Amino acid sequence: MTKKIVIIGGGAAGPKAAAKLRRENPDYIIDLFTDEDIISYSACGLPYFIEGIIDDINKLIVRTPEQFEKQNIHIHLNKKCIKVEPQKRHVLIKNLKTETEKTVNYDILVLATGARPFIPPIENIALKNVFSLRKLSDGINIKNAMLNSKKVTIIGGGYISIELIEAFVANHLEVTVIEPNKYIMNTFDPEISQIIQNHVLQMTKGQVYILNEDRAVKFEGKNGIVKQVITQKGKAINTDMVVIAAGVVPNTEFLNGTDLKKGCYNTIWVNNHLKTSASAIFAAGDCVEKTNQITKNPCWIPLGSIANKEGRCAALNISDNDCSFEGVLGSAVSRFFSFTMSQTGVTEKEAKAKGYEVVTATVTKKDKAGYMPDVENITLKLVVDKSSRLIFGAQAIGCGEANQRINTVSSAIGNGTRIDNFLNLDLPYSPPYSPAIDPLLNAAQIIFDKLESNKECS
């Protein structure tokens, strides 16, 4: 009997699952519903469209509905899933254009509804020129507003924020960032975040202003357009536009009233085969809970690379293969002009919060042979669990080649590597690519020596 597979969500995981299901079985009936008027695009590219590095927003579209139709995958745009009834094996779909509703039956359901920007409780949030960034249309709207603005305020100082700062600085706006933590880029350990924040401030020479340990509480407008941001500490920041980049929340409200098990942060719980607690329902992407590969704790790190892998893995399990998804490391990278910020695994503060005793080493070293004219520094922090001696995480930042080192550590952590082994890694060497002894091995050596000398370390 031919399976009828319904997929909810058109971001990364849904289209990936659809494409993989089709490759696995030409007979599946595949219908994908999305509440957007477009599917399968790279939201991660939007800051570069806003900046102007990517001239045409259509370049961010991975595959069009027509391309999916050619593969006999039916794409239903502007159709929002508002209810799931696991017992009846159907979903309730609302047509956002006509406001009509209808039920759609399924044999297998894939929930890939993603996440949306978290909007903090700020007074007058409905003023014009207040944006968040998630969809293609958000990117277009922010870009249009930017071209008519001189001052912008960004609420939040994480990965999306730092990419937007670059975009706005490149377009000659004055940028104010309001960040509740002591430094921006709070997913790094504080001494690393501090270096990042200092770099951003120094490099932009007065064009960027960062308000730390404060929050936006109110917007003031004029003619319905935002003109001022008032903070908890009473600062008033003049602005022509605001972008809220304060994190995301999963799109799971449509599941309220069902008995599908929830995960942390209101996500959907799944097992390591991407199966939900309800029979015949899988879930993948930003809407599902993850498992931290190191601590084995539930976590929620919503990232496009993971969504792709989960969509694929869910499709394989639906097709009677055995695909196990063993969790995430939280590997992430971003850049601020030529400055790279990359991390993997757990930070020192995260490890300590989970009760681990860790040993760390932070080195600032040249990224290639010191005599090469394009040599740059990187600052690298390595985190190792004291009792197991397993590599737990790394952070690397700088104008030098930082991301290569984090890829190397991701590979080590993913394979359960102890410092004793990591220390001896045979990494390729040539003057344009690294010093004779890689900064990673310098840091590893320091940790090894600390462990051997039994000193108090961390």
Add this chain to the structure above:
Amino acid sequence: MTKKIVIIGGGAAGPKAAAKLRRENPDYIIDLFTDEDIISYSACGLPYFIEGIIDDINKLIVRTPEQFEKQNIHIHLNKKCIKVEPQKRHVLIKNLKTETEKTVNYDILVLATGARPFIPPIENIALKNVFSLRKLSDGINIKNAMLNSKKVTIIGGGYISIELIEAFVANHLEVTVIEPNKYIMNTFDPEISQIIQNHVLQMTKGQVYILNEDRAVKFEGKNGIVKQVITQKGKAINTDMVVIAAGVVPNTEFLNGTDLKKGCYNTIWVNNHLKTSASAIFAAGDCVEKTNQITKNPCWIPLGSIANKEGRCAALNISDNDCSFEGVLGSAVSRFFSFTMSQTGVTEKEAKAKGYEVVTATVTKKDKAGYMPDVENITLKLVVDKSSRLIFGAQAIGCGEANQRINTVSSAIGNGTRIDNFLNLDLPYSPPYSPAIDPLLNAAQIIFDKLESNKECS
């Protein structure tokens, strides 16, 4: 009692051992003898000095004899070790300036005599303007000759050759390369070497000429200066200078007559603590045999990064620590202008020659998100052992970020990773750094699918 430690050799391993010994113990009496008039320099940087990227050759000097003397490490320049007498615990040292000899006693001896260019049997090899590249003075001599030359011939097409081609092309010379194999860069699998060779030829548009499957047999000169290279196949190549880059041989002849155990290719055998077969004698660097970490076979892959590690490890063992050196992967990287060539582990041809059945995947993919304006391709080959499913090696080339991927694979191999695990690596993703699914994972997936489908694969 204070140990008297004698080190023979001033390249990478010797000075590294000396510096580490001093840090371990301020009381050691450390004497380092070298037959050169300089120590502790980066030979790997010489092609960039010749090219002109590095303006001052002194930048290649890591530490001067004076800096060592400040640490109470005695450097003896122009002093060549001509004989070792393990039973008497002394060495015979010849002063190359005065031609006098004297014996020097040791408690511990470290042999770090390195390697020198292999000079093939070519008639009239003593003509002027015939060079090889190893020492600083070689770099200066080649550069001076280059500045007065229009045509250069390079004997051999390996890593040093490709860096010299760049240097000569950048200085507007016509370059002829004579390579005995079907393609240059023969340490890669042939289909990868072919891409490299094609790239070199296309990019240089007639400025580089490669003679494959041929050898130089004779030089013809005029006024004592080389003017023509005659090949085995009878070609005559007009030239103003020649650089021999046909591999290296270990400097171990001074050990003839002793009963020190030799390794493959006339190297010095050492155990995994860098101890030779004679008591109180350690050896490190390019002059010693290595162990291939994957095949566990003896091998000889002389590289600066390894020499540094071995020098350090030998020093630790001399200082009564326990440092085990577990072998090499043969990780190496080089560039030709913006084109990177990087590899680690064993190639398909090497694996097959050793009797392994391997499964491979070769992909040509974008190195970052396809819509980024500076996106470039890389070609990546992954080699996996069929029976153990262990990652055995990888080769990555291209104008895109190839070396990051090889570092990642080096880390995986170094930790004994199976394809099943590698497939799920959580690598950092952001449009300027990689596609949402890294080329490494594409290649891994292909191999996994081949293994699962039990097809004939490789």
